[in-house]
Structures are given as C-alpha cells and as structure tokens.
Amino acid sequence: xxxxxxxxxxxxxxxxxxxxxxxxxxxxxxxxxxxxxxxxxxxxxxxxxxxxxxxxxxxxxxxxxxxxxxxxxxxxxxxxxxxxxxxxxxxxxxxxxxxxxxxxxxxxxxxxxxxxxxxxxxxxxxxxxxxxxxxxxxxxxxxxxxxxxxxxxxxxxxxxxxxxxxxxxxxxxxxxxxxxxxxxxxxxxxxxxxxxxxxxxxxxxxxxxxxxxxxxxxxxxxxxxxxxxxxxxxxxxxxxxxxxxxxxxxxxxxxxxxxxxxxxxxxxxxxxxxxxxxxxxxxxxxxxxxxxxxxxxxxxxxxxxxxxxxxxxxxxxxxxxxxxxxxxxxxxxxxxxxxxxxxxxxxxxx
Amino acid sequence: xxxxxxxxxxxxxxxxxxxxxxxxxxxxxxxxxxxxxxxxxxxxxxxxxxxxxxxxxxxxxxxxxxxxxxxxxxxxxxxxxxxxxxxxxxxxxxxxxxxxxxxxxxxxxxxxxxxxxxxxxxxxxxxxxxxxxxxxxxxxxxxxxxxxxxxxxxxxxxxxxxxxxxxxxxxxxxxxxxxxxxxxxxxxxxxxxxxxxxxxxxxxxxxxxxxxxxxxxxxxxxxxxxxxxxxxxxxxxxxxxxxxxxxxxxxxxxxxxxxxxxxxxxxxxxxxxxxxxxxxxxxxxxxxxxxxxxxxxxxxxxxxxxxxxxxxxxxxxxxxxxxxxxxxxxxxxxxxxxxxxxxxxxxxxxxxxxxxxxxxxxxxxxxxxxxxxxxxxxxxxxxxxxxxxxxxxxxxxxxxxxxxxxxxxxxxxxxxxxxxxxxxxxxxxxxxxxxxxxxxxxxxxxxxxxxxxxxxxxxxxxxxxxxxxxxxxxxxxxxxxxxxxxxxxxxxxxxxxxxxxxxxxxxxxxxxxxx
Numbered sequence: 001x002x003x004x005x006x007x008x009x010x011x012x013x014x015x016x017x018x019x020x021x022x023x024x025x026x027x028x029x030x031x032x033x034x035x036x037x038x039x040x041x042x043x044x045x046x047x048x049x050x051x052x053x054x055x056x057x058x059x060x061x062x063x064x065x066x067x068x069x070x071x072x073x074x075x076x077x078x079x080x081x082x083x084x085x086x087x088x089x090x091x092x093x094x095x096x097x098x099x100x101x102x103x104x105x106x107x108x109x110x111x112x113x114x115x116x117x118x119x120x121x122x123x124x125x126x127x128x129x130x131x132x133x134x135x136x137x138x139x140x141x142x143x144x145x146x147x148x149x150x151x152x153x154x155x156x157x158x159x160x161x162x163x164x165x166x167x168x169x170x171x172x173x174x175x176x177x178x179x180x181x182x183x184x185x186x187x188x189x190x191x192x193x194x195x196x197x198x199x200x201x202x203x204x205x206x207x208x209x210x211x212x213x214x215x216x217x218x219x220x221x222x223x224x225x226x227x228x229x230x231x232x233x234x235x236x237x238x239x240x241x242x243x244x245x246x247x248x249x250x251x252x253x254x255x256x257x258x259x260x261x262x263x264x265x266x267x268x269x270x271x272x273x274x275x276x277x278x279x280x281x282x283x284x285x286x287x288x289x290x291x292x293x294x295x296x297x298x299x300x301x302x303x304x305x306x307x308x309x310x311x312x313x314x315x316x317x318x319x320x321x322x323x324x325x326x327x328x329x330x331x332x333x334x335x336x337x338x339x340x341x342x343x344x345x346x347x348x349x350x
Numbered sequence: 351x352x353x354x355x356x357x358x359x360x361x362x363x364x365x366x367x368x369x370x371x372x373x374x375x376x377x378x379x380x381x382x383x384x385x386x387x388x389x390x391x392x393x394x395x396x397x398x399x400x401x402x403x404x405x406x407x408x409x410x411x412x413x414x415x416x417x418x419x420x421x422x423x424x425x426x427x428x429x430x431x432x433x434x435x436x437x438x439x440x441x442x443x444x445x446x447x448x449x450x451x452x453x454x455x456x457x458x459x460x461x462x463x464x465x466x467x468x469x470x471x472x473x474x475x476x477x478x479x480x481x482x483x484x485x486x487x488x489x490x491x492x493x494x495x496x497x498x499x500x501x502x503x504x505x506x507x508x509x510x511x512x513x514x515x516x517x518x519x520x521x522x523x524x525x526x527x528x529x530x531x532x533x534x535x536x537x538x539x540x541x542x543x544x545x546x547x548x549x550x551x552x553x554x555x556x557x558x559x560x561x562x563x564x565x566x567x568x569x570x571x572x573x574x575x576x577x578x579x580x581x582x583x584x585x586x587x588x589x590x591x592x593x594x595x596x597x598x599x600x601x602x603x604x605x606x607x608x609x610x611x612x613x614x615x616x617x618x619x620x621x622x623x624x625x626x627x628x629x630x631x632x633x634x635x636x637x638x639x640x641x642x643x644x645x646x647x648x649x650x651x652x653x654x655x656x657x658x659x660x661x662x663x664x665x666x667x668x669x670x671x672x673x674x675x676x677x678x679x680x681x682x683x684x685x686x687x688x689x690x691x692x693x694x695x696x697x698x699x700x701x702x703x704x705x706x707x708x709x710x711x712x713x714x715x716x717x718x719x720x721x722x723x724x725x726x727x728x729x730x731x732x733x734x735x736x737x738x739x740x741x742x743x744x745x746x747x748x749x750x751x752x753x754x755x756x757x758x759x760x761x762x763x764x765x766x767x768x769x770x771x772x773x774x775x776x777x778x779x780x781x782x783x784x785x786x787x788x789x790x791x792x793x794x795x796x797x798x799x800x801x802x803x804x805x806x807x808x809x810x811x812x813x814x815x816x817x818x819x820x821x822x823x824x825x826x827x828x829x830x831x832x833x834x835x836x837x838x839x840x841x842x843x844x845x846x847x848x849x850x851x852x853x854x855x856x857x858x859x860x861x862x863x864x865x
Contacts, residue, residue, distance in 0.1 A: 199363060205374055293443070313408070
C-alpha cells in the first residue's frame, strides 16, 4: 500500500487562524471527531522541514491525537515573512469506522519575524493541554526564556548534536528557566527502549541477580554515526548497576569499576546494521545476548555458556523510524530520571 | 497495582521501563487444553504477549488434556485458531519461536501417574529453559474436573512452591453455582493451594474501562465529594447482549442470567463503583473494600424479592430485523425451561455512603443491542431558577462504558442558542478509541501477566465470591420455591426485557436510561 501523503493545507492569514479552523470542521465531509491529548510544537530551521514534518505529524497522529504546531524558522533571511496554513490529519479509529482528526497549524517564519516563535506558540495552543516542544537540530542563542516557561516536555535528539556538552548546557538552562518543571526527552534514549527491555528481562528472576555482582564485560555493536547511542546504553548499565568510569575510551573500549572495585571492560564496536546491534553481557561464564534477528524487526535473545549454542527467543525490535520513535516517546509519561542518571554517568564520553 | 510484588522485584535494570511488576518466567500448564477457552482466548493472549515482547521469553506452555495428540499436532491446531482469534496478525517467525515453547501432555485428569510424569517434564523444562521452578496452573476444564486435577497436582508435589519459586493456580468461573458449591470448590482448591496461590479469574476485571473506574474515582478530585447519597439519585448498570445461548445450552440451563452474569461480573463492577477508597493499591486493600460492598447489600425476604427482582425469558422475536427463536425453541433447551435469560434488580447498599440510593441492574440475552454500561444519575438541580414551576430539568448523568466503545460521558444542561432561555441537555464524551490510538490489550493478556507477576488485585478473593453467592442464593431460593415463586416474565427477542422491569423503576418515578 502506498504511504499516505499529507499536505500543509490551506494558507491562512495569521489573524484568522481560529476562524479558518472553525471553517475546516464545518466544511469537513462525513462524520469527523476532533481529538487532542497534547499540543505538539515541532520546531525546525532546516529548509523543506515543513513538508517533511507534516508527513511525520500525519503518521504520529495515527496513534496520538494532538494539536500540532509545525514551525519552520529561517532567522538568517533578510526579508520579514510570516506564512501560515491549517490542515487536519484524519484517521479511522482502531475501534471502528469513526474518523478521528488532529489539527495542524503550520508556520513559516523568516527574518526578524523568527523572534515571533513564543507568541505564535502561545496564541495557538489548545488550552489546558500540555505543551510538548520537539526541537529538531541544535539549540542556540538566543533562547527565549518566555517560551520555556510554557513547555512541559522538550523532545530532542542528542544523536544529531555536534557538541554534546554545549547542547546540554542549553537544555539545562531551559530547565532552570522552567524551574526544573520541563521533562527532558531524548529520542536517542528512546532508541534504546527495546534493547533495554530485552536486557532487563534476563534479570527479572531474583535467582539471576547474583550475575550483577560478577559482570566481567559488555560488548556493544553500533552502526556508523550511532556511537552516542551505544554510549548511552553503557551509561544506563553503569548508572543502574552503580559502576563508575575507570578508564576513558581508548579505540572504542573503556573500563568501569563496580562498587566492589571489580573491573568491567566495555567494548564498543562499529559495524554496519541497525543503530544498536548485538549487545552481550558476560557474567560468571554466562553470556546474555540480544542481537537483531535476520528478519530485521525482531530481536533474538539468548542466555547460555559463552560460545556455546543457546535456546533463543524473539522479541520486538526497536523501530528507528522517526515517527515511530516520536509515537513511542509520546506514549510515555513521567520524568526520565533513569535517562538523566545514565547521561550523567557517561557525560564525559559523549 | 501491587506494591508488594514491586518491592520483591529488585532488578535495577527494570527501573523506568514499565509501571508494573515484571512477570517472571514460568511454565503455564493449561488443564482442558483442547477446549474452546484455550483456543479462543488463552493461547491467542499468550501469543500476543509474546509478540509484544511482554511475555518472559523463557515461558513455556504445556497443554494438559485427555485426547491423544503429539506436540506438533497440538501446535498446528493452536496456530490455526490463533490466526483466527488473535487481536493482531500472527507472524510466522514469532509463532515459530513461541510454538517451540508449547508442549502437549496427554493424560486423564484422574490419572495420578500422569501428574508424576508432568512433574518430571516440568523439572526438565526448568533446567533446559530457565523457568526456575515457577508454575502457573490454569484450570480451563469443567468445574467437576477441578477436584481430581487439584488432588493429583498436590500428590505430585506440584502445588507446593520450591524455595525461591512459586506455584499458582488460576480458576476459571463459574466459581460454584451457589454458596454451598462455592464453599466446596474453595475447600477443594484450598486443600492443594493456599488463598495467596489462588487466582479466580473474572475477565470483566481485566477490561481497561473496569480498571479505569478506580482511576476515574480516585485520581480525579471532582467526583469524590459528589459520590454519595447526598448527590447521587441512583445508579444503573446494564449488561445487554443480542446473542442467545449460542451452543452453551447445557451450561445455561443450569445457570441462567443471575448466576452467569450478576453473581460475578455485575457485582464486581458494582463493587468498583461503590467501594470506599482503599488505604493503598495493595491487592488486599482493594479487595477488602470491595467485599464490604457485597456484605452491605440489603438482603431481601421472599416477598421483597418479588417486588425488587424481575426475571424474564426471551420468546420469539427479531434482532436487527432478523427473526430470532424463543429460548425454549433453541437447540438442547428444555421446552418448558424456567431459566432466566433476563434479570432486573433493585438493590440497596446499606452503608454510610449509599444508604437509600437505589442501584438498578439489568442483564439479558436477545436484547436490541450489546453493551455494558454503568450510569451514575445525580440529583436534580433545585427547582428555583430555570425550572421553576415547569418541567424538571434532566439529571446530570455520568456514564462509564465498559464495552464496546469504551469511554466516559457526562450529560449536563446548556442554554440553547437564541434570545430565549431554553435549556437542552448536552453530552461531553470521552472515547478511549478516539483519544488513545493504541489498542487496549485483551483482558486475558492483562490477567495472565498479573498472575505471572504475583499481582492478584484483579482476581476475586474467596470471601468476595462467597459473599456474592450468599446474596444471589436468597434470590435463587425464592425462584426455586414450589409455592408462590415470583413470576417468570416473557419478553420478545429484540425488546428491552419484560414490562415488569420497567415497572421496577417506574414505581420509584424513574426509568431505564436510553441505551
């Protein structure tokens, strides 16, 4: 089946957006239900992003009804220009034939008008619903403190960052502006969800907990460009199992120290394949392994004597599609305390 | 929900990954493995859990039944039915690995030796698969088979958990057919498994909206102050089915609607709606409050039953324009059957919160549409302003839709547009399917996972079951009386039950809400 395409919709004057939205619902064909659980503002400075993000929002709204504010900003443009569009993404609800629709308001801000971002967001959020800001690309000065005071969750992808430390300082400054109310959501962390789940399940039975005290080594394979994702995974293990960095990375390997001064060797190897490939934890002669299955969208998990064949099982693998990652992120609630712990554990390696 | 289960789990890698206690790998042994429940519900539920990555990968399923069968034949049959009944399409790769963990154990339920070989098989599986001595026995067989199964499990040492492991039993309804048989069943279960090891399954409690009743009531501050006799006029619970007996004639002829639906599903829903806030979310804290509701139900004398309970049986009629035969004309039904296919009840909970608030319940087969809903009808606004001297305004009604189209709606009054002050009821409506794109798991999926995690919150406790039967028995006894038994009313298939059911509310100046 060809992928559905979504359009920016009808151009509207900035001051008439509410009126046009009302018209959109009055003139819509058939029975449509407008739904919204959150305000999702998607901000990008990449040219062509309006169209690209419209497709992403179209897909995201299949599972997550929202009021989307899709914003493209070109601060470097000389001419002042503001354009806006309204559209709706309608999908048949999984329960039947009802069309469930999410509104999208799109904005192109060029030149000095780019400063209008907070006012655009403030004027068009659906009242009483939380505001999630998906910031694509890198943060930079000036960061408008007014905006952060309104944001409930900021979503970013640290995988795209060139200077991790500098970018985190921006995020942390935003958090301070919002008095620590903003929840930080890193899509690079979301990429690890399924692998973390698969690794965690090995140790659900209390009888396996002794392995935590005898882990000798961890091997992580990652695709070119995804070293930061692999480091975050190691950071998670280290933070949750209370390891501390001992030796920094040397040719892809590093060493951690457990609370009892036991050494844990971590090997990070680049290999073509999914962002995070096979992960193996070795403890007391047992290897706990999670690896991509041949069919691609499943993980093969096994536990056995290192080097010997073991019974393997399948679990769903992570989808790295951006819309799927966002959907997964939007379905999670609460603060990401484990993420922050993992991050702080390996911050110097990122 | 169960904090005890969470506290036991000390896997630091689980933190933040899921808000529930992690299920542990185990061997699930299904007694009655060739039956309908296994094929339609249990295996599809286990497959869906595996496909979603929720089932601990080391989990093994052993089908235990009488018929001769090889593992591969059993797996092939299950694959076919799972493809038919699974909520998500069956993927060959996933099924293949799932099926590798499915085995068949041929044995008569009474054959003691067969349980010893089962024990040996389980030990072998523990070593090979890492199920670590955890066993979950699912009684999907007929209730009259429970005794030999449980006795033999005990004799084979399977009911006792080894150190660091657990052994649990899931008992399918019906939990008896009256108080005596329920007590007897509980005695039989208790001879082999303690109450902590016993999980009585009522799939209604696994439904998302049934669980959401607690969230609606105790996570929203606005309802708490109104949820009592000062503001609530009455409550209605309707469970309607368009279907007839559909091949369950043998069972239905001995059960009827009161035993089949009210004793378990409807009373469980009533408990969730009427219970006091529990002190915490521990399974027993919630169940303690639920059982108080059943204990507080006003017990009726025989005369009271005639005025407060209406029983009915469908006659010939039509459903959705198609002719439908009467109950007595259905296959394998006694042509003089006096069984109830419809019950309407007017109940009272004699506790501090609900004293004097009538609870109207109705359940029936061959009604015009299918659905289960709870509606809380609030008292009228004082007749001093808009409705002064005129017709009373409609009540505010909060509706909790359990199935289908799960959701919640609130009816309130609004001014109609125009220069006049005309008032019209409007509805605020929340639909799960509209607001949340993600489909809910099947009730059996949730409940199987809970049993593997050791969380009994959504399972019925022994005293809940017995108290419910004690209440139901008074009605059944009155109906079974040789003299002056309350009348059995007939209603045409496709109608909303006998007129007497409407009179039950009309006498109080009320009516069933339009469903």
